[in-house]
Amino acid sequence: MTQNKAQPYREQENDKDHWVIPQLYHAPQGEDVRLLASKARALMPQDRILIHACTDDQRLAALGDLFTFFAPDVEILHLPAWDCLPYDRISPRPDIIAERVTALCTLLNWQKETKRAPRILLTTIGAISQRVTPRHALDNAQFFIQRNDTINAEELQSYLTQNGYSRTDTVRDAGEFAVRGGIIDLFPSGRKNPIRIDLFGDDVESIKIFDSASQRSIKTIKSIALLPASEFFLNQESIENFRQGFREAFGMIGTKDPIYQAISEGRKMNGCDHWLPLFYQGKMDTVFDYAPNSVVSFDHDAPIVWNDRITQIDDFYQTRKTLLKASQDKKSKATASVGEAYHPLPTTTLYIDSEERARLVAPHEPFELNPFGAPTDVDKIGARSGRNFADIRAKPDADIFGALAIHIKDISGDVDGPILIAGYSKGARERIHTMMEAANFTNMVKCDDIKDVKKLPKGAIGLIILPLEHGFVAPDLAICTERDILGDRLTRKSSARKRKADNFITEISSLNVGDLVVHVDHGIGRFVSLETLDIGGAKHDCLKLVYANDDKLFLPVENIELLSRFGSEEGNVQLDKLGGAGWQARKAKAKRNLMEIADHLLKTAAARELKKADKLEVSDEVYNEFAATFPYHETEDQLNAINDVIADLAMERPMDRLICGDVGFGKTEIALRAAYVAAMSGMQVAIVAPTTLLVRQHYQNFMKRFHGTNIRIDQLSRLVTGKRAKAIKENIADGNVNIVIGTHALFAKSIKFNNLGLLVVDEEQRFGVKQKERLKEIKDNVHVLTLTATPIPRTLQMSLTGVKQMSIIATPPVDRLATRSFVLPTDPMVIREALLREHYRGGQSFYVAPRLKHLQEIEDMLRDLVPEIRVITAHGQMPPTDLEDRMTAFYEGQYDLLLATNIIESGIDIPRANTMIIHHAEMFGLSQLYQIRGRIGRSKLRAYCYLTYPVGQKLTDHAQKRLEVLETLDSLGAGFQLASHDLDIRGAGNLLGDQQSGHIREIGVELYQQMLEEAVAAARSGVDLNDIDQADDTKWVPNINMGAAVLIPEQYVEDLGLRMSLYRRLADIESDDDIENFAAELIDRFGDLPSEVDNLLDTVRLKLMCKAANIDRVDAGPKGAIIGFHNDTPPNVDKLFAWLQQRKGAVKLRPDQKISAVKNWPNANKRIQGLRVLLKEILTALQ
Secondary structure, eight states: OOBOTTSOOEEOTTOTTOEEOOEEOSOOTTHHHHHHHHHHHHHGGGTOOEEEEESSHHHHHHHHHHHHHHOTTSEEEEEOOOSSOTTOSSOOOHHHHHHHHHHHHHHHHHHHOOOOOOEEEEEEHHHHTBOBOOHHHHHTOOEEEETTOBOOHHHHHHHHHHTTOEEOSSOOSTTEEEEETTEEEEOOTTOSSOEEEEEETTEEEEEEEEOTTTOOEEEEESEEEEOOSSSSOOSHHHHHHHHHHHHHHHOGGGGGSHHHHHHHTTOOOTTGGGGGGGGGTTOOBOHHHHSTTOEEEEOTTHHHHHHHHHHHHHHHHHHHHHHHHHTTOTTOSTTTTOOSOOOOOOHHHHBOOHHHHHHHHGGGOOEEEOSSOOTTOTTOOOOEEOOOTHHHHTSTTOOHHHHHHHHHHHHTTTOSSOEEEEESSHHHHHHHHHHHHHTTOOSEEEOSSHHHHHTSOTTOEEEEEOOOSSOEEETTEEEEEHHHHHOOOOOOOOOSOOOOHHHHHHHHTSOOTTOEEEETTTEEEEEEEEEEEEETTEEEEEEEEEOGGGOEEEEEGGGGGGEEEOOOOOSOOOOOOTTOSHHHHHHHHHHHHHHHHHHHHHHHHHHHHHOOOOOOOOOHHHHHHHHTTOSSOOOHHHHHHHHHHHHHHTSSSOOEEEEEEOTTSSHHHHHHHHHHHHHHTTOEEEEEOSSHHHHHHHHHHHHHHTTTSOOOEEEESTTSOHHHHHHHHHHHHHTOOSEEEESGGGGSTTOOOSSEEEEEEESGGGSOHHHHHHHHHHTTTSEEEEEEOSOOOHHHHHHTTTTSEEEEEOSOOTTOOOOEEEEEEOOHHHHHHHHHHHHHTTOEEEEEOSSTTHHHHHHHHHHHHOTTSOEEEEOTTSOHHHHHHHHHHHHTTSOSEEEEOGGGGSSOOOTTEEEEEETTGGGSOHHHHHHHHTTSOOSSSOOEEEEEEOTTOOOOHHHHHHHHHHHHSOTTTSHHHHHHHTHHHHOOTTSSOTTHHHHHHHHOHHHHHHHHHHHHHHHHTTOOGGGGGGSOOOOOOOEEEOSOOBSOOTTTSOOHHHHHHHHHHHTTOOSHHHHHHHHHHHHHHHOSOOHHHHHHHHHHHHHHHHHHTTEEEEEEETTEEEEEEGGGOOSOHHHHHHHHHHTBTTEEEOTTSOEEEEOOOOSHHHHHHHHHHHHHHHHHHHO
C-alpha cells in the first residue's frame, strides 16, 4: 500500500472546502477492489472492519458485483443513501429503507459476534454524510418467530405497525404486511422475498417464503427474525417526542402542518422521514458510531463530492426557508401556487457539516483511492489503467482484434499471470470468444470465478463475465474489458428478479364499479355492483349489469368469460337495449368484416410464397463486426426478431415482416441490421418515417452506426433544400446512394430507384391510404420491414402465426433503468429542484398539461420559479410548420424544457430528456400516463417522473388507484401488457385493415381481438364467406345449476376489487392443472377453501367437461340431472345413442333432445361428484 505520508490528514485552515486525506496510489478501477479486500483481510485479526464510501449509488452497485468476483471470502454489507432530495416532500423507497435498517442492525450484530471474517461496509457519500437512527433504538428492535412458537397475533400486528410496516391487501413490496384471518403475509427488511405465517389460534403452524408476483409459496423455513421497516417508530414515546420537537422548532403555527397532524394521529405520511431527528429528541448517531473501531476509505474524488453535498444541502435548506417566508406573501407571483408550507429543520440536525466531518473521520485512519501513480515514488511498479482501443475504432478500416493481439504481446512481459478479457454477460463473452477465434486467437479458457482464474498459467487468456467498465494492468494480472475493445456499452446489470406480471396486470385491470362491459349476447352495458343472490335455494355471486332504459341483467360469476372490458370510455358510449336487435346486427357486421380481413390475409400470405426476391446475406464475420458496435445488449425478444429478419432476407421470397414493440424497446436496431445486410449485398434501402423529426432522428442514428463502412446514406424531407433534394434523387436513380431515409416524399412518382432491395416503414399506422397504395406498387418483389409501437397481444400474434410474419419485442432493453415515479401535491420547490437537477446534469425536461388552458398559467409560474431554464411551448392547435419547428428546436437542445399537452405521447425520442412533470395527473387515463411517461428513461441515466395534483384536492377512488398503480408498476416489466389492455386509447392502427377502428368502437377492444382470432381460425379451416352465418360461434358458455352455493365469500376475501380480479382470472382457466394452481394460490394467500369456493372451482371444472362434450346446459337436483347440447346437436350422434342403449333405464333421451339421468343426489356434494362421473362417461362415449 503506497500512501502519501507527506500530506497529513487535515481540514485546512480558513478553507473548509479543501479537505486533504492520505492517498492510496496505483488503484485504478478493478484493482481498487483487490486492494480494499486486502485491507479488510489485514484488519480482520484486530476485529476491525473497513468502511468504504463511494461517490454514488451506481458505483456502490458496481463495486458490490466486483467484490463478488474478486473477493468471495469478504463479507460485504450495503448501506445506500436515501433516493430523494434533501428537504423533499417524498420519502425514500421502502426497499431502500429496508436495506439501510438491515445494514445498521447487522453492524450492531457484528460488534456482538465472536466470529471473525474480513468485512467491508460499502456506502456512499450521501449515506455517510447523513445522521442515522440511534443504536439504542435498533438494539432490541428485532422480533423472532419460530415454527411451533406461541405468539400473540395482535402484538405482532402492533410491532409491524409501530416499526414502519404498511398494511395492504396484497403484499408486493418491502415493508408491507397483510392479515387474512390466521394468515399473516409480510415483506421483512433485508429479504428478497416476502414470508407467510400460518397461525392456528396463537400457534405458528408454518412459516413459508412466497413469490410476491405469483403469490405462491416457494419453500418452508423454520424461523424468521423481523427487523424494522422504518428508521423511526410510531409508538407513543416517539410520537410525543416528535410533537414536542416540532412545536419547539416551529412554534404553534407548525401544528397546522399536515405532517404534524398525521404523526399525531399515529399515521405515516409521505415525506415525514425528513423530520427523523424529532422522533429521537434530536439525539442521532452517525455511521461511525455503529463501527467505532473501523478504517475509512474513499473513492477517488469522493471528498470533493462530499463538499458539493454540504453545499447542496445548505442550498435546499435556504430555498425551503425562502419559500416558507414567501408562502405568507400573498403578492408574490412566484409563490402563488406554493400550497402547503414546508417547515425545514436546520441542516446539522440531520446532516454532518464540514467541521464535524473532520472531527468524526480523523480517528478512522482515512485514505483515498487514487488511480494514478505516486508522484514521490516514480520507480514503483504498481497497477495502472488498461488500454482503451477508441483510437483504433475511430479508423475506417480498423482491425480492433489485431490491435488487441499487439497489446497482449506488449504487456505479457510486465504481467506475471494471466490476461483476462471481461464480457459483461454470458452472451457478450460468447460473442467476444467467437470474434477472437475468427481473429486467430488461441489458448483461450472460459473462467467462471476467481478460482478458475488462479489456475491459469502466465500468459494464458481467460474469458470472464465481469461488469467492469475499464480494464487495468497489475503486476500479477491484466484485464481488458468489452467496453475497452468494442466501445461504449451499458455497464449495469438487469434485475435478476423478473416479475411475473400477468396476474398483476389481471388484478389492476379487473372490473371496477362503473366500468363499461360487453356481454357477448347482449352488448354494451355498465357493471354497477357485485351482488349475492339466492338462486334455487343456494347463494350465488352475480355481476349486476345495467343496460338502456335501466334494464338489469344478473350474470353468475362462473360465467364471467361472457364479459369483456369495453376499454376506454372516451366520448359518449350508447348502452344497448336488452333483447334489442342492434347489438346482434353490429356484431354480425363486425364478424363479416373480420372474416374478409382474415380471408385477405391468407390469400396475401399464399401469394407471397409464390413470388421471387433477391437473396440478401453477408458473412458471419462481417455481420458480427457491425453487430458489435451496438452499444447495448440485445434482449431475448430483440435477438429473436433480428434473427427472424436476417433469415427472411436470406430466403428467395419477399419478406413482409411486422416488428411490434413498445417505445424504446429496440426496433430501430433491427432496421439498422437489416439495412446493413441489404446494403452490403449491393441493394438499395429505403426507410420511410411519418415526420421530418423521425427522419432526422433515423438519419443521425444511421450515420453514426454506419461510420467507416463506405455505405452512403442520405435523407429526403422538407428539411433538405430543393437543390440538394434534386441531387439526392439523381443519386438514388444512379445507384450512388445505398440507403435513403425520408418522409412520404419517398412515395413520390419522381423517385426512381436503381436497385431497391429493402423497404423499411416506421410507424406504418401513421400513413394515409394513398401512401399505402403507392407503397403496394413499390414493394412488389421487394423485402418489406414494418415497425410499429402499437401493442399486439401475444394471443393475437399466436393466432396470426403463418398468416402475417410478426415479431414482438415485449421485453425492455436489458440494462434500462426503471423510471422513478412520484405522486405528490404540486410543490414549487420540488418542481424547481427537479428541473434544475436535470438542467445541471446536462439534460432536458418535459412539463405536460392535460388542457390547453393550463399552458399559459404554467408558463408564467415557470418563468418566476426557474428563470435559469429556457422554456418552449407546443400543442396540437398550432400550425404544423410552427409545431414542427418548435419540436425541432427542442430536439436540437436550443431549449431546456418542453411545455406541452399530451401531443408528446407519441413522437420524438430524446435520450437527453429524463425528467418529467405531469400537471393535473389525475385527469389522465392509466394507459395515457404510461405512454407519456415512456418519453423519458431512454438512456443510461435514471429518469424521474413527478405526477402532481392540486394541493388540498381529494382524488377520486379511480384517480387514486391509477396514480398508485403507475407509481408502483415496474414500467420495464408490465408496461407492454398494460398498454395492450388499453389498446383503443392508443389506436389499433391499420395493422389488419383500414376499417377495424370503427368496429373496435362498436364492439369493444377485447371482444374484437377474440373475434379476430376466431375469424382467422375459420378462414384457415376453409369456411366460405357466403357461409359466414353457418360458421359456429365458439363464444358460448355452459350453464350449470346444481343448487349449490357458488361464490368467494366476503369474509374469505374482504376487498371487492381483489374478489373481482380473482373472478376475472377464472375466465382464463383452461385445464384441470389451471384449477389446481388457482386453488393452491387461494389456499396460500387466504387460507383453507370454504365450501362455496370449492363449489365454484368444481363448477368451473364441470364447465370445461361440458364444453368438451358440446353440452350447454346442466340442471341437477336431488333426483338427477337434465343435460342439453349446444344448438341441440350432440357432436357424435351414433356414439351417443350407443351409450344410451348401454345405460337403458338410468339415462333417457327426451323428445326435446335433452338427456335425462335419474339419480339419488340428496346434497350438493353428491350432485357435484355424480355430475363429474356422468360427464366423464359422456365424454368417453363421444370419443
